[in-house]
Amino acid sequence: xEVRRDPKSFLFFIIxxxxxxxxEPQQQTFSSRSHxxxxxxxxxxxxxxxxxxxxxxxxxxxxxxxxITGLRDEDSFAWDLLGPxxxxxxxxxxxxxxxxxxxxxxxxxxxxxxxPLYRNASGYVEGEWVRSPLGRVRHPSDLNSSDxxxxxxxxxxxxxxxxxxxxxxxxxxxxxxxGRMRTDENRSISEITVRMIIGDHDSVGGNWWxxxxxxxxxxxxxxxxxxxxxxxxxxxxxxPHFSLxxxxxxxxQKLLNRTIxxxxxxxxxxxxxxxxxxxxxxxxxxxxxxxxHCEFVLFxxxxxxxxxxxxxxxxxxxxxxxxxxxxxxxxxxxxxxxRRTPLSLSMVGFSPxxxxxxxxxxxxxxxxxxxxxxxxxxxxxxxxxxxxIMAFAATLSLQLLLLVKQMKETATPxxxxxxxxxxxxxxxxxxxxxxxxxxxxHLFLGTSQLALYSTAFLALFLGVFELxxxxxxxxxxxxxxxxxxxxxxxxxxxxxxPTQSSDTLxxxxxxxxxxxxxxxxxxxxxxxxMENGNAPAGEPTTTVPGRAELGTLYxxxxxxxxxxxxxxxQFTTVRLTVRSFYFNMLSFLYLSFWxxxxxxxxxxxxxxxxxxxxxxxQSFVRMIPITYFYAVSDNVLFSRNDLTALMILxxxxxxxxxxxxxxxxxxxxxxxxxxxAPPAYDxxxxxxxxxxxxxxxIGSAQSPEDDESGPSxxxxxxxxxxxxxxxxxxxxxxxxxxxxxxxxxxxxxxAPGLGGMILQRRAYMVTPCRHIFHxxxxxxxxxxxxxxxxxxxxxxxx
Numbered sequence: 001x002e003v004r005r006d007p008k009s010f011l012f013f014i015i016x017x018x019x020x021x022x023x024e025p026q027q028q029t030f031s032s033r034s035h036x037x038x039x040x041x042x043x044x045x046x047x048x049x050x051x052x053x054x055x056x057x058x059x060x061x062x063x064x065x066x067x068i069t070g071l072r073d074e075d076s077f078a079w080d081l082l083g084p085x086x087x088x089x090x091x092x093x094x095x096x097x098x099x100x101x102x103x104x105x106x107x108x109x110x111x112x113x114x115x116p117l118y119r120n121a122s123g124y125v126e127g128e129w130v131r132s133p134l135g136r137v138r139h140p141s142d143l144n145s146s147d148x149x150x151x152x153x154x155x156x157x158x159x160x161x162x163x164x165x166x167x168x169x170x171x172x173x174x175x176x177x178x179g180r181m182r183t184d185e186n187r188s189i190s191e192i193t194v195r196m197i198i199g200d201h202d203s204v205g206g207n208w209w210x211x212x213x214x215x216x217x218x219x220x221x222x223x224x225x226x227x228x229x230x231x232x233x234x235x236x237x238x239x240p241h242f243s244l245x246x247x248x249x250x251x252x253q254k255l256l257n258r259t260i261x262x263x264x265x266x267x268x269x270x271x272x273x274x275x276x277x278x279x280x281x282x283x284x285x286x287x288x289x290x291x292x293h294c295e296f297v298l299f300x301x302x303x304x305x306x307x308x309x310x311x312x313x314x315x316x317x318x319x320x321x322x323x324x325x326x327x328x329x330x331x332x333x334x335x336x337x338x339r340r341t342p343l344s345l346s347m348v349g350f351s352p353x354x355x356x357x358x359x360x361x362x363x364x365x366x367x368x369x370x371x372x373x374x375x376x377x378x379x380x381x382x383x384x385x386x387x388x389i390m391a392f393a394a395t396l397s398l399q400l401l402l403l404v405k406q407m408k409e410t411a412t413p414x415x416x417x418x419x420x421x422x423x424x425x426x427x428x429x430x431x432x433x434x435x436x437x438x439x440x441x442h443l444f445l446g447t448s449q450l451a452l453y454s455t456a457f458l459a460l461f462l463g464v465f466e467l468x469x470x471x472x473x474x475x476x477x478x479x480x481x482x483x484x485x486x487x488x489x490x491x492x493x494x495x496x497x498p499t500q501s502s503d504t505l506x507x508x509x510x511x512x513x514x515x516x517x518x519x520x521x522x523x524x525x526x527x528x529x530m531e532n533g534n535a536p537a538g539e540p541t542t543t544v545p546g547r548a549e550l551g552t553l554y555x556x557x558x559x560x561x562x563x564x565x566x567x568x569x570q571f572t573t574v575r576l577t578v579r580s581f582y583f584n585m586l587s588f589l590y591l592s593f594w595x596x597x598x599x600x601x602x603x604x605x606x607x608x609x610x611x612x613x614x615x616x617x618q619s620f621v622r623m624i625p626i627t628y629f630y631a632v633s634d635n636v637l638f639s640r641n642d643l644t645a646l647m648i649l650x651x652x653x654x655x656x657x658x659x660x661x662x663x664x665x666x667x668x669x670x671x672x673x674x675x676x677a678p679p680a681y682d683x684x685x686x687x688x689x690x691x692x693x694x695x696x697x698i699g700s701a702q703s704p705e706d707d708e709s710g711p712s713x714x715x716x717x718x719x720x721x722x723x724x725x726x727x728x729x730x731x732x733x734x735x736x737x738x739x740x741x742x743x744x745x746x747x748x749x750x751a752p753g754l755g756g757m758i759l760q761r762r763a764y765m766v767t768p769c770r771h772i773f774h775x776x777x778x779x780x781x782x783x784x785x786x787x788x789x790x791x792x793x794x795x796x797x798x
Contacts, residue, residue: 036273042069043264046237051257055249058241066241070233070295070352077233078355082297084134085357086244089299089348093223093244095364096303096346104221107247116305116322117222118377120330121192123343125375126171126638128361129198131163135350135357160293161209163356165202170360171638172196172300172345172373176217182259189251191259192217194226194298195282199576206576210282213296215239216252222302225252228280233295233353236260236278242297294354303344303372329379345373376634382447385636388628389438389448393455395621399431400462402621406614407469415783416476417797418609422596424473425557428466430590430622432561433568435459445636467557471550478549480797576640584645587626591649594619594656601660601668604797605680608664608779615660619653665762681768681796683778684761687726688742697728697772728764731790732777739764739772769793 046068058066060079065072071079094101103109173195183190192215199208214236215226225242227235240256243249263277280295305322328335347360359365362372376384410416438456442449571582594615601607629639630646662670667684669677687697728737740760765778771790773781778789786795 032273036275039273039275040264040267043237043260043267046234047257047260047264050237050240050253050260053241055241055243055246058238066238068234068238069231070235071238071241075232077352078136078138079352081134081136081350081352081355081357082242085297085299085348085350086242088132088134088357088359089301090244092299092346092348093221093301096301097221101221104218104223105245105247107251109220114322115221116307117219117302118305118322118326118343119187119219120176120326121174121217121219121222121224121302122176122378123174123375124171124378124381124638125174125343125345125373126169127373128167128370129170129347129358130167130361130366131165132348132357132359136355138353138355159354161198161211161296161351162294162354163198163200163351163358165200167361168199168201169208170196170198170347170358170373172347172375182255182262188218188220189255190217190219191215191255192224192226194224194300196296196298204575205578208576209293211280211293211296212282213280213298214278215298216255218248218251222304223248224300224302225298226300227297228295229276229278230280230293230295231276235295235297242299244299294351294356296349296351298347298349301346303341303346306341308339329377342374343377344371344375347373378447381636382445384634385445386448386451388636389451389455392434392625393451393458395624396431396434396455396458396462398621399618400458400465402614402617403462403465403469406611407465409611412784413476413479414786414797415609416473417480418600418604418606419473420596420600420609421470421473421477423593423600424466424470426590426593426596427618427622428463428470428557429561429564430593431459431463431466432557433565434625435463436561436565467554471553474553475550580640580642584642587645587649588652591622591626591653592656593622594653594660598656598659598663601663602672602677603680605668605677605682606797607668610660615657619657623650623653667762683765683767684775685766686742686761687739687766697766698770728772730773730777731771732773732781735774737764737772737774767793767795 049066049068053066056064058064058071058079061083063073069075070077090101090105093104097104097115100109100115109115175193175195176190194213194215195210196213197208197210199206211228213226213228215224216239217224223244225239227239227242229235229237236256237260240249240253243252267274267277280293307321325337325340328337345360346362348357349359350357360372361370363370375381410419435456438452438459442452445452568582568586571579574582597609601609626649627646629635629637630642630649633641724741724743725738726741728739729735730737763775764772765775766772767778767788769788769791771788773789781789782795782797786797787793788795
């Protein structure tokens, strides 16, 4: 008895395994709890130091140190770089704001002209960074790594985030959520969080890192100071000492005293420890131990917004321009927004332990081609992401429409037999991958959740249709394969008994006689496959794939899809060169979905398996998302543009389309040498007059022109088009067929008038039983029945 394997049980096993292996909160051991108490005690002590220090108490040049982790003399940090970096940050601010920068540093901006800046700095910016000559290269012995890795038995230290090249890419995700970020009474200073992705072009393979920085933002003049915080560097406690003036120090000290105190109180009230609420790690907190890395301190300055038109045309004239603009972006009412420059930032940063100094690449030190860090506000990015998701939903709808039309066209076993199983499987894998990507994309975008899930449902719906079509194709093709295997394994009949001579007596009636051969019933192409119980006695049965086989097919599809998806997730964290190679190869393999169909056409010597609107439509629609990520610079996933790879991928798709078109026009094997493919019946043979008993159709009648001129006229110059042709009757449409015929003794290569014979042969089809029909007539007939319309003989499939 056949065992039925239900895929639901396997899925339940996977979920159970994940639940068993999921990390559960464990009770803290005594050693970890005592270490956590030490961390809290150190935080309280450093907060007290922050409360009682003043501006200028920390100055490495004057040998003034603070008892804060990273700000002590024995920590061996390169704090002599802080002064030059602060001066460089002041120069950038003065270059952007002019004389207003001095008022911003002194706190005398009240009552003056408002600078056109976004009060809420949330947004996404990216650009290039370059190494500044202010930095220096530090020897590993200067980094005091022995104090960091006291318990490490392997003293090999490899610093992450260590920028050793001269430049690279940098991207900042700035978060300043209104109503959640803490600020002062006058909203002159607020909390800010920056997630930075920075890469080094000169490193092996294009290495990159992701880190989180916390700090403060001054909305009135657009300046920000952010820093990392870890066990070896208490950056958030030392941040006021990085300020550019006495006024900024006092404002940041007052805000951080309150916010840090509230954060430590939350640490005490939680049942399980939070080792570092200001961790710089993007995925896990800096707990006990961890990899060594370089710390960062960044000075950011927002560029003033330039408008192409003023807001005098708006109805709310009493509101300041930037206040009105930000409110309209956050809570849109449909009012037209003025054209303006994108969100832009200048950056100066340094690593106090690794000693390098970096700056954003832009004017005046570089040409206008580099514009520091540019991007868009979070609201604009969310709107652009929502439009992109809806456009992708439209492409999925078009794919579904094309698929339904193709499924209606291939509703018979004969037509399903022509379609490649792997072509539809690759399309289904692509749509399943899109479903999983849309489900998890909300974690990356953080917005448009409803649009993402709606589009994901549409992708799932399309995948279900493709799986249904795939199972129909597999059922027909698996049945045919079983039938072919049965024919190959059928035993040869026993030789007939010897004939009796006239002088031999007949055997007695009690002699056992051989059983009569059962009748062989050959079902038509439209008949339902015979069940096991209805098969004739002694005849091998042709079983139809049951639920177990279909369940196995579904399980393999799901496992392959999940495997590809999680491997892809892993490759999103590798170096740029390896990641680009993987995604280029994945896109190339995905866009090779017509290759299995080309191969099946060759092996079965068939053509016209798919509708041309399906081939062209699917090729065009499935290239749209890839074109978006390869060619659009401000795409929602921030993928790097690669026009060369895009041209290669598009060219590869069109090569496959041309191969399918040439197979339909010139034959499925026109570019394959004889012997490279298994033998198959050719429905378009070359007809010769000297092969009347071979391939010449039955019932031919020579045309009148041939009767008058005779075969010898084939070599005459200026002959008419009627020479060398014969006329047959098509029993399907009852119309005449005029086909070219090679005269006796002539070669098909040298015969005149046959230069286009490849195309002329596509106009007729000759069956193995030597009946001839128009190609469209017989192809339409064979879509429903693989039998000759005249003699009912079984025909080989197209």
